[in-house]
Amino acid sequence: MNTHKPTEPPLSLAWLIWGLGALFYLAGFFQRVAPAVMTEELMRDFQISASGLGHLSGLYFYAYVAMQIPTGILADTLGPRKLLTAGCFFAGIGTLLFALSPGFIGAGFGRLLIGGSVAVAFVGLLKLASSWFPKKFYALVAGNALSIGLIGAITAGPPLRLLMDTFPWRGVISVTGGMTLVLGGVIWFIVRDWPEEKGYIGFIPRKPRQESLSLIRIGQGFKRVSQYRNTWLLFVIPGGIVGCILTFSGLWGVPYLVSCYNLSSARAATLTSVLLVGWALGGPFFGWLSDRMGKRKPLFIVASLGLSSGWMLILFYQGLSFFQLVTVLFTTGFLSGCMIISFAFVTESVPLSLSGTVSGLTNMGVMMGPMLLQPVVGKILDINWTGGMVDGVRVYPVEAYEYGFIPMIGWVCLSVVLLFFTKETNCCQIA
Secondary structure (H helix, E strand, O other), X not given: OOOOOOOOOXXXXXXXXXXXXXXXXXXXXXXXXXXXXXXXXXXXXXXXXXXHHHHHHHHHHHHHHHOHHHHHHHHHHHOHHHHHHHHHXXXXXXXXXXXXXOOHHHHHHHHHHHHXXXXXXXXXXXXXXXXXXXXXXXXXXXXXXXXXXXXXXXXXXXXXXXHHHHOOHHHHHHHHHHHHHHHHHHHHHHOOOOHHHHOOOOOOOOXXXXXXXXXXXXXXXXXXXXOOHHHHHHHHHHHHHHHHHHHHHHHHHHHHHHHHHOOOHHHHHHHHHHHHHHHHHHHHHHHHHHHHHOOOHHHHHHHXXXXXXXXXXXXXXXXXXXXXXXXXXXXXXXXXXXXXXXXXXXXXXXXXHHXXXXXXXXXXXXXXXXXXXXXXXXXXXXXXXXXXXXXXXXXXXXXXXXXXXXXXXXXXXXXXXXXXXXXXXXXXXXX
């Protein structure tokens, strides 16, 4: 008689399954900021101006934002295994299309496909974390997601630039597309939605998947969360913070530093990566400190005031030494980690039953920042272009960048002002 009883899944297996999904999240961050180190190549190959480049990069964010609402529904309907596999497949196809297209339209459709497909990664990770780990590990596992994603963003800095100095950019990006397709196959064969599917005891009751969710029900959820003041304030606030980081490190920072400080593209890419390293370290720190203080608003305000000052130095003051520039970039990135407070802040501001809806809405606001700012900065650069060209690529003077960066600093300052109107939750569910 077989008396063997199922046991809880070993942590090594849980980390493996979650880690495969995390690799897809890393790939999404890589594609998000990769255009920053290939601005000259993209403008030359596709014969586009700064405005066109801003729209090409921004197509990723258009699709990403649009997918935030249906992603939660798809996760409940399909489960994380199917969702992540499909995401890898379409992201890989989109990456290959972007890399191999001879013209702007095909490349733009590729970026649109990438943004829409990688938008499912974060939700898939959260669902795997809740089903494969004990509850006491959930915050740790979920908190590691942003740091892993930012590793992908850092990889798209100096390492990518060094590869592109040796190999054609189309070949390098094509390889990343192929790797994403392979990852999708690995996820399909190894990842499972529940421990029970591999013979282990689960940590949470398995719920029947929702076959459908009406638009009326979705609309009712958004109507309810819109009745709370913090919902809309925290929709706008993190967009300014993240918008600055991803507009600078994800597109315009490298050419600005090359033009302003006469740096090589590789060295400028390294500097923008310093900003991302600071952001990766700042997120977990501010999340921990906010919980420890039992307050959201004061810490958020102080950090936002500091990062707005940092951006003013980076964007509008060209007298910094190399060491000072590195220090300011790291500090500004670190302080920008305070945006992670937005998610805890906003979920505590509405009834617990609406936490998923309001989190999705806040994440939309986060990505609205780079989605709007990247093309706007490009348009302003074109307006202030003085006619300079190098190797068939437009070269913009420092003054043009200063005008272009005004919307970025304006949104950050607006975020600071709006924070004063938020309602403190004291780290408790107040609604």
